[in-house]
Amino acid sequence: MTEATRRERLRAETEREIRQAARTLLVTQGREAVTLRAIARELGITAPALYRYYASHEDLLRQLCDDICQDMSRELQTHLAGISSDQVREQVRAVCHGFRAWALAHPQEFSLVFASPIDALAPGDQFGSVFLEVAAQLIASHPAPEHDHDDVPSALHGDLAAFQDVLIRAVASHGCEVSAAELSLGAIYQIVQSWVRLYGHVALEVFGRFPFAVSNPEPMFDRMVDQMLSDIGFRD
Amino acid sequence: MTEATRRERLRAETEREIRQAARTLLVTQGREAVTLRAIARELGITAPALYRYYASHEDLLRQLCDDICQDMSRELQTHLAGISSDQVREQVRAVCHGFRAWALAHPQEFSLVFASPIDALAPGDQFGSVFLEVAAQLIASHPAPEHDHDDVPSALHGDLAAFQDVLIRAVASHGCEVSAAELSLGAIYQIVQSWVRLYGHVALEVFGRFPFAVSNPEPMFDRMVDQMLSDIGFRD
DNA sequence: ACGGTTCAGTGAACGGTGTTTACAAAGTTG
DNA sequence: CAACTTTGTAAACACCGTTCACTGAACCGT
Numbered sequence: 001m002t003e004a005t006r007r008e009r010l011r012a013e014t015e016r017e018i019r020q021a022a023r024t025l026l027v028t029q030g031r032e033a034v035t036l037r038a039i040a041r042e043l044g045i046t047a048p049a050l051y052r053y054y055a056s057h058e059d060l061l062r063q064l065c066d067d068i069c070q071d072m073s074r075e076l077q078t079h080l081a082g083i084s085s086d087q088v089r090e091q092v093r094a095v096c097h098g099f100r101a102w103a104l105a106h107p108q109e110f111s112l113v114f115a116s117p118i119d120a121l122a123p124g125d126q127f128g129s130v131f132l133e134v135a136a137q138l139i140a141s142h143p144a145p146e147h148d149h150d151d152v153p154s155a156l157h158g159d160l161a162a163f164q165d166v167l168i169r170a171v172a173s174h175g176c177e178v179s180a181a182e183l184s185l186g187a188i189y190q191i192v193q194s195w196v197r198l199y200g201h202v203a204l205e206v207f208g209r210f211p212f213a214v215s216n217p218e219p220m221f222d223r224m225v226d227q228m229l230s231d232i233g234f235r236d
Numbered sequence: 237m238t239e240a241t242r243r244e245r246l247r248a249e250t251e252r253e254i255r256q257a258a259r260t261l262l263v264t265q266g267r268e269a270v271t272l273r274a275i276a277r278e279l280g281i282t283a284p285a286l287y288r289y290y291a292s293h294e295d296l297l298r299q300l301c302d303d304i305c306q307d308m309s310r311e312l313q314t315h316l317a318g319i320s321s322d323q324v325r326e327q328v329r330a331v332c333h334g335f336r337a338w339a340l341a342h343p344q345e346f347s348l349v350f351a352s353p354i355d356a357l358a359p360g361d362q363f364g365s366v367f368l369e370v371a372a373q374l375i376a377s378h379p380a381p382e383h384d385h386d387d388v389p390s391a392l393h394g395d396l397a398a399f400q401d402v403l404i405r406a407v408a409s410h411g412c413e414v415s416a417a418e419l420s421l422g423a424i425y426q427i428v429q430s431w432v433r434l435y436g437h438v439a440l441e442v443f444g445r446f447p448f449a450v451s452n453p454e455p456m457f458d459r460m461v462d463q464m465l466s467d468i469g470f471r472d
Numbered sequence: 473a474c475g476g477t478t479c480a481g482t483g484a485a486c487g488g489t490g491t492t493t494a495c496a497a498a499g500t501t502g
Numbered sequence: 503c504a505a506c507t508t509t510g511t512a513a514a515c516a517c518c519g520t521t522c523a524c525t526g527a528a529c530c531g532t
Contacts, residue, residue: 005500006499006500007499007500007507007508007509010509011508011509014509035488035489035490036489036490036491037488037489037490045510045511046510046511046512047489047490047491048490048491048492048493048510048511048512049509049510049511051491051492052508052509052510056490056491057489057490057491111351114351114439114443114445115347115351115443116443152459153455153456153458153459155452155454155455156450156452156455156456156459158451159448159449159450159451159452162448162449163447163448166448192446192447192456193460193463195440195447196433196436196437196440196460197432197433197436198436199436199439199440199445200432200433200434200435200436200437200439201432201436203350203435203436203439204431204432204435207350207351207352209350209435210428211399211428211431212395212398212399212402213395213398214392214395215394215395216391216392216395218391219389219391219392220389220392220428222389223388223389223392224429224432227429241529242528242529243478243479243480243528243529246480247479247480250480271517271518271519272518272519272520273517273518273519281480281481281482282481282482282483283518283519283520284481284482284483284520284521284522285480285481285482287520287521288479288480288481289480292519292520293518293519293520
């Protein structure tokens, strides 16, 4: 059956339970409550036992971040699956609204993932990548929004080209093939700019840092997404 | 001379020393190191003594945030003072670059102010207000960028009008008078959108959450600010 | 100048935290 | 069965925020 030995299965199981307990604590009582002793208490164990599974408290939190991002990713993909693939704008809207909804529904998780300056996670396969992959896929499948290739600062060409490579490979691993020509540097630049605005709005809303009390931020968000779509070149 | 009694002066002095010590700890050793005992140790005092000045650790952090925002505000105002007031775009650029430079130079402070979900500060007189006041001032003093008043979602009219009021009063308190007509709802909306983008870029850069390793983010930032200016309607 | 009051600061204590260490009890394997 | 690895424990360490009873000095009205 499984290649793993009995011991390895048990270990993996416990590891899952630990992170599940940590997750529950995070959601129900906030970041401060995610303590080794509390986690251990949850599964009827003593705190030092956790060191058999994680090198430190920080290490556990880091891995918890990975779990969270993976879950969010899956949720966004689910939202996306319900929309026919030729309705490009609706797909972008779904991802953006899904991201915002997730952030507002899981502020603790969002804060954890976005509040730690550098130390917590590997930058590669993270939350953003979901949005970005989707964006790349959509732009690639779109009738070529025609961006001025020279419109992006030449100092960025190197970075953008590298990112272009990553995106093309990521999209390919999802089954869809795109060429560098279809996903131009200009398009990549637009994607990154969209990410800046999407992230900016959501973070400001979650952190309550809008300059005034926005009684109903949703129409503002809708308007911004529409503007983004129009800036990218999607006017169907 | 001073209205304050000797006792009040000593108290204010100590209060300042406490926050100074807290600030130093934050900058040199990170948020986690800002502990009551460490602060007390810094000024040759025991931890419980701090409770004569602040109700709790959280309260101290909250007031520290205020200090930080005030400092940043002063720094931005300084940058601004060096530019003749008729060079509108240069003033906006100065504020944006100043904000980014401050955030990158003080990542710990930035994280503290931007990482705490709701509990840490009053939303009114905060960091953002500096940028927003400046923006309002500039837009008001500009030859009317002519925004479509109807371009903003009607659901936002209430909030925007309230914010318009705040901004007009804030600008007035800085000596400059503007009317509601000069600072239209469309303009306000543009200001808020600019704040979203500015904050989004800076936070992503400080938190290292750009989707790819940006070897040199400055040209990207410059490009974004230019785009913002053009979107607002400043093309001088 | 004195006596009461206010106030800054102390030291001890409580319950909590992450982490290390030595040790016991299982499970695994030859 | 014996040797070994893995998993968990208990005790301890140093640190944390916070409370409480207490001291000593500064202030203030008389």
